[in-house]
Structure formats: C-alpha cells, structure tokens
Amino acid sequence: MEPAVAPATPALDVEPAAVLDLLGVLAYGELSAFDRMAADARMAPTVAARAALSGMAAIEMSHYDRLVARISSMGEDPMAAMAPFVETFEVFHARTEPRTWGEALVKAYVGDGLAADFYREVAEFVDVSTRELVFAALADAGNSDFAVREVGLLIAADATAASRLSLWGRRLVGEAISQTQRVAAERDALTRLIVGGAGGLAEIGQLIDRITAKHTKRMTSIGLSN
Amino acid sequence: MEPAVAPATPALDVEPAAVLDLLGVLAYGELSAFDRMAADARMAPTVAARAALSGMAAIEMSHYDRLVARISSMGEDPMAAMAPFVETFEVFHARTEPRTWGEALVKAYVGDGLAADFYREVAEFVDVSTRELVFAALADAGNSDFAVREVGLLIAADATAASRLSLWGRRLVGEAISQTQRVAAERDALTRLIVGGAGGLAEIGQLIDRITAKHTKRMTSIGLSN
Numbered sequence: 273m274e275p276a277v278a279p280a281t282p283a284l285d286v287e288p289a290a291v292l293d294l295l296g297v298l299a300y301g302e303l304s305a306f307d308r309m310a311a312d313a314r315m316a317p318t319v320a321a322r323a324a325l326s327g328m329a330a331i332e333m334s335h336y337d338r339l340v341a342r343i344s345s346m347g348e349d350p351m352a353a354m355a356p357f358v359e360t361f362e363v364f365h366a367r368t369e370p371r372t373w374g375e376a377l378v379k380a381y382v383g384d385g386l387a388a389d390f391y392r393e394v395a396e397f398v399d400v401s402t403r404e405l406v407f408a409a410l411a412d413a414g415n416s417d418f419a420v421r422e423v424g425l426l427i428a429a430d431a432t433a434a435s436r437l438s439l440w441g442r443r444l445v446g447e448a449i450s451q452t453q454r455v456a457a458e459r460d461a462l463t464r465l466i467v468g469g470a471g472g473l474a475e476i477g478q479l480i481d482r483i484t485a486k487h488t489k490r491m492t493s494i495g496l497s498n
Numbered sequence: 499m500e501p502a503v504a505p506a507t508p509a510l511d512v513e514p515a516a517v518l519d520l521l522g523v524l525a526y527g528e529l530s531a532f533d534r535m536a537a538d539a540r541m542a543p544t545v546a547a548r549a550a551l552s553g554m555a556a557i558e559m560s561h562y563d564r565l566v567a568r569i570s571s572m573g574e575d576p577m578a579a580m581a582p583f584v585e586t587f588e589v590f591h592a593r594t595e596p597r598t599w600g601e602a603l604v605k606a607y608v609g610d611g612l613a614a615d616f617y618r619e620v621a622e623f624v625d626v627s628t629r630e631l632v633f634a635a636l637a638d639a640g641n642s643d644f645a646v647r648e649v650g651l652l653i654a655a656d657a658t659a660a661s662r663l664s665l666w667g668r669r670l671v672g673e674a675i676s677q678t679q680r681v682a683a684e685r686d687a688l689t690r691l692i693v694g695g696a697g698g699l700a701e702i703g704q705l706i707d708r709i710t711a712k713h714t715k716r717m718t719s720i721g722l723s724n
Contacts, residue, residue: 300545303545303548303549303552306536306552306556307536307539307540307548307552310532310533310536310537310552310555311536311537313533314533318577319526319529319577319580319581319584320576320577322529322533323529323559323562323566326529326532326533326536326559326562327559327562327563329536329556329559330532330555330556330557330558330559330560331556332556333552333553333555333556334556336549336552336553337553340549350546351544351545351546354545355545358545
C-alpha cells in the first residue's frame with residue numbers, strides 16, 4: 273500500500289454518486305453511533321464512566337454536523353443521501369446491542385476502529401477535500417485510552433471476562449462484514465468506487481487484510497484475542 | 499472584586515460550598531439532560547428531527563465538560579460535587595418521561611428555558627468568572643427555533659395537541675418546583691446563597707415571579723397556554 277503516493281484511481285474519475293454515498297453512509301453511521309453510545313452510557317458503573325461515553329457520543333454529532341454541511345454544500349439533500357443506509361445501521365445495532373458495560377466498551381472501541389479503518393481506506397479514492405473531511409470526521413474521539421483502561425479493569429476483576437469479550441468482538445466483526453456486504457450489493461456506484469480505487473477485486477482482498485490486521489492489533493491492545 | 503455592576507451580595511461573602519453546589523447541580527443537570535434528550539430523540543418522526551434533538555443533546559455535553567473542568571480547577575472532585583443532585587434529576591426525569599414527540603419537544607424547550615432562567619438568576623450572586631462560566635453553559639443551544647417550529651407544526655396538524663401539551667408544560671413546571679424545593683431543603687449553603695443573594699426571603703418571591711413570567715412568555719411563544 274502506498275498512501276502517500278497518488279491513489280490508484282485519479283479523483284476526477286470518481287462518480288459524484290459514489291462520493292454522495294460515502295458521505296451519506298458516514299453521516300448516518302455517526303448519527304446512529306451517537307444514539308447507541310448515548311444509550312449504552314446508561315450501563316456505566318459510575319457517573320464518571322457514563323460521562324466519558326456520553327462525551328464520545330457527543331463528538332459523533334459534531335462529525336455528523338460537518339458531513340451534513342458538506343452534503344448540503346454539494347447541493348444535495350443530506351436526508352436523501354443517508355436514507356439508503358438507515359436500515360443497514362439499525363440492523364447492525366439491533367443485532368449487536370450490548371448487554372453489559374464491557375460489551376458497550378468493546379463495541380465503542382472495536383466498532384469505531386473498524387469503521388475508521390474502512391472509511392480511511394475508501395477516502396484514499398476520492399478528491400482531496402472530501403478525503404480531509406472524512407479524516408477529520410474520523411479523528412479519534414479519545415475512545416481508545418478510555419476503553420483500553422476500562423476493559424483492562426474488567427478483565428483484571430473477572431478472569432472470564434476476556435474470553436466472553438473476545439467472542440463479542442468476533443460477533444461485532446461478523447455483523448459489520450455482513451452489513452458491509454449488503455451495502456456493497458445494493459450501492460453500485462460506491463462499490464465501483466471501492467473496487468476501482470483499490471485497483472480491482474484482487475486488491476480488495478488486500479484492503480480487507482489490512483483492516484483485519486489493524487482489528488487484531490486493536491483487540492490485542494485491549495487484552496482480548498481475535 | 500468589582501464586577502461592572504455590584505451584585506446584591508459581594509462575591510467575597512459567598513461560601514465556597516455554595517459555588518461548588520451551584521456548579522455541581524448545573525453539571526449533573528447537563529449530563530442528565532444529554533441522556534434524556536438523546537433518548538427522546540428516538541421518538542422523532544424524521545431523521546432530520548432526530549438529528550436536531552441529538553445535536554442539542556451533544557451541546558449539553560460540551561457545557562458539562564466546561565463545568566467539570568472548572569470544578570477540577572478548584573481542586574474539587576466533580577463526581578463528589580454532582581453526587582448530592584443525582585437523585586433529584588433522576589426523579590425529575592423519571593416523573594416527566596415524554597410519551598410523544600410533542601412532549602419531548604416541549605420538555606426540551608420548557609425544561610432548558612426554566613433551568614437557564616433559574617441558574618442565570620443565581621449566577622448573579624457569585625463571582626464574575628463563575629457567572630461567566632454559568633452564562634456560557636446556558637447559552638441557547640438553538641432549542642428555541644427548532645422547538646417552536648416543530649410544536650407549531652404539531653398544533654397545526656392536531657387541534658387537541660395544544661391543550662394536551664399545555665397540560666404537559668404545567669406538569670413539567672410542577673415537578674421542577676417540587677425538585678427545587680427538595681434541593682433547597684437539603685443544601686443549606688446553596689439555599690443561603692440564593693436567599694442572601696436575592697436580598698432576603700421576600701425577594702425570593704420576586705425572583706420566582708420573574709422566572710414564572712418568562713416561562714409564561716415561552717409557553718405563549720410556542721402556542722401553548724400556561
């Protein structure tokens with residue numbers, strides 16, 4: 273991979289529909305992440321922990337605002353741009369509703385990380401200003417330190433927590449892949465952007481390998497196995 | 499210290515415990531408002547409306563962050579400062595859980611407005627820098643325009659909505675008064691600050707009259723009766 277060098281497909285070849293899809297899926301992802309993190313914060317064992325997850329949720333809304341403003345500035349309707357992705361996220365969240373504080377933390381950490389890695393890869397294929405917006409929207413909201421520390425405490429207090437949360441992490445990835453496939457099947461322009469940008473179907477495999485490697489590293493850093 | 503216009507009670511007379519109580523009650527109020535608005539946003543009829551209420555909730559967290567930072571800078575523990583007020587807010591919110599989108603809107607609008615008016619009055623009795631922080635934390639998050647417009651639409655679409663939501667507004671005020679009385683009975687320093695700042699018990703009546711007048715104006719502006 274050569275991120276510093278020009279992307280495989282020059283930005284000018286990118287279909288506007290694909291850029292709109294990218295911004296739309298990202299925007300609704302932020303809104304639904306806000307919603308779920310805010311709800312999950314209720315499971316926090318302390319007011320301090322609840323405030324920490326609530327603060328992360330609030331940051332998603334500032335990203336959302338920027339993405340929506342960009343869609344509007346393109347002369348497009350942000351609601352229409354998000355509409356095709358609403359069900360995908362609702363299904364994902366319904367199938368990965370955390371039942372414990374540990375699950376909520378791992379979901380915030382792993383989910384945000386996976387999404388960020390994926391969108392960063394895709395952003396390489398679009399114009400510079402869209403790319404910068406996407407990178408800004410994915411800026412680490414400080415989830416890492418907080419989640420790593422809190423999950424570490426849970427594992428230290430309960431020896432069985434690591435294996436349960438590792439299983440949960442695998443389930444999150446499985447659902448994320450399944451919803452991504454669904455989007456890929458339904459959104460032609462976005463799929464062409466990714467396949468074309470990556471340099472063909474074979475290269476998509478490498479993109480997935482890179483995302484998987486980062487996920488594994490993330491799980492390890494939090495004391496969990498992949 | 500000499501602010502532009504001297505407050506009724508010079509800031510130096512204010513007990514530190516009262517300032518800490520003021521910041522603590524305000525901070526937990528913001529955190530619980532975030533939590534409830536984020537949950538209420540789920541009732542929104544459209545993604546756009548849901549995003550609007552979610553955005554307002556997110557702003558409460560930025561206020562929360564500033565208040566907590568201030569408590570920490572005083573060398574105090576923000577969690578300990580908020581602790582005495584947790585139950586009060588939880589009881590208030592449990593007793594005023596909106597069942598409809600209209601109730602959620604009126605609660606966001608009326609609740610925020612009432613709280614802001616009350617804290618602005620009390621902030622007059624403390625030092626300038628605390629006052630400025632409180633004013634900043636109460637800066638209108640744009641709730642007014644959105645809520646006024648949305649409630650207007652609801653009333654236009656359903657002639658019975660106005661009387662139902664007017665009743666709901668009165669219930670919100672009743673619960674707010676009842677929880678305020680509870681805090682007043684339990685927090686001596688804060689109560690002394692307010693009574694002393696206002697200039698005595700008789701003047702408290704005028705303070706309540708001012709808040710009530712603003713509330714009535716707010717209800718009228720949203721098309722509801724008090």
